[in-house]
Amino acid sequence: MRRVNGSVLALTAVMLVTAAEARAQDASKSVAGGGISVSGWNGKVDANEASSGQTVNSAKFAAEGNGFHVTTGPAITYWKSGAPAKGDYTVRATFTEPKYMNLNSHPHPYGIVIGGNDMGTDNQSLFYCAAYGSGRFIARGFGPAPFQLNGRGEANDAVHKAAGQGEPVTQEIAVSVRGDKVDCSINGTVVGSYNKSDLVGAGKLKSTDGAYGIRFGHNTEAVVTNFSMTPAVHK
Template sequence: MQIARSFAVVLSATLLMAPAALAQEQQDADRKVVGGVTAKGWTGKEDAGNKQGLTVKDSKFADEAGGFRLTTGPAGLYWSNANKASGDFTVRATFTEAEQSFDHPHPFGVFIGGADLDSATPSALYCAAYRNGNYIVRMFSAGKRVDVVGKPVAHEAVKKAETPKSQVVQEVAWSVKGNSLQCMVNGTAVWSGTRADVTGAGKLASTDGIVGIRVSHNSDALVTKFGLTK
């Protein structure tokens, strides 16, 4: 198993504020998708700064096959206010991407510590996996992007699709226990840190809060087995 880098080194190298609030994962233009957020009890919020000024109304988040069909539009966060976590917990979801929907891969994942999500200054910490074997860990702190593992990093636990037309299935999770937290992909911790690493000035107020789904723009996947356990 690949061992995560020392957080102190990663923090000093990559914990930098993005110049634009909630900058897009990629610089290519966002497509417009018909559908909006129709999954019962859920809502969403697009990242600011997308080139066309699109919203989650220009994406699709709908109940499907016991889970959700998530097709974007702009990058965004999706959540139900019923999913609030505190103390020790694990949140996970499985993402089935039938094929690559754009000319490069985009990440899917889950977030914790969600606060002020429906405002211009949301906070959340997310772990996300790409179909090419990479992962990232980032957060939004009062509307500004903060890189924990900002650039995509390869890890053997993250599945890699054989071709752009190949299906790939990833389980992405956050595990919070005591003072420790882990970004997990397919049951393996790809990054580990402490609550203190991600909370405080310029970070999260707390790892407690709303948990939900994080997705990049121009993406399409079936989301199943979303769950929060204590």
């Protein structure tokens, strides 16, 4: 019979405990006084968050000056009610984390949402491009199952890095639809350019026409300013 070294067993036990503690620390924490208090906006938490009992009221979306203050809670998508964005357009906003990673032990993203259809249902589809205060970004879709455009994110020099935990960091994020392309720009630089055919189709988006808004990972806090949708002007 093969003997297993006691130190190996001990190390394995420590690793399992560490992994369990990490999962517990990263669990979504409900926000006191949560809900949406800005007229004309709606929200929906991710399916896995809903399955663990989290709701829109577990995160907080509130007005602050001419912008919004968002605190999560569960990973969540917020979108504007009313007329969708159609054709060629750009949706942009400035996101400021006043205190980087103040609600979590590692970076979580925030960014722009476009192409939302069947919003608020289990079949909602959308695309988002979001930044991390660590200098990375992620481009991802839900169709309604998630599909990745750049894996779990990648580093890019255009994405600002916080000086450290608890320090402020700001990102200007824009998603533009132009012809057969969808571009994500962060701080004035295109960090990702995608063919519409990579985003639209079976198991992906219904269209790049649709609702638009913002997206936040769980246990994250940021102030959103300069949010706008601008139709393209063709000359």
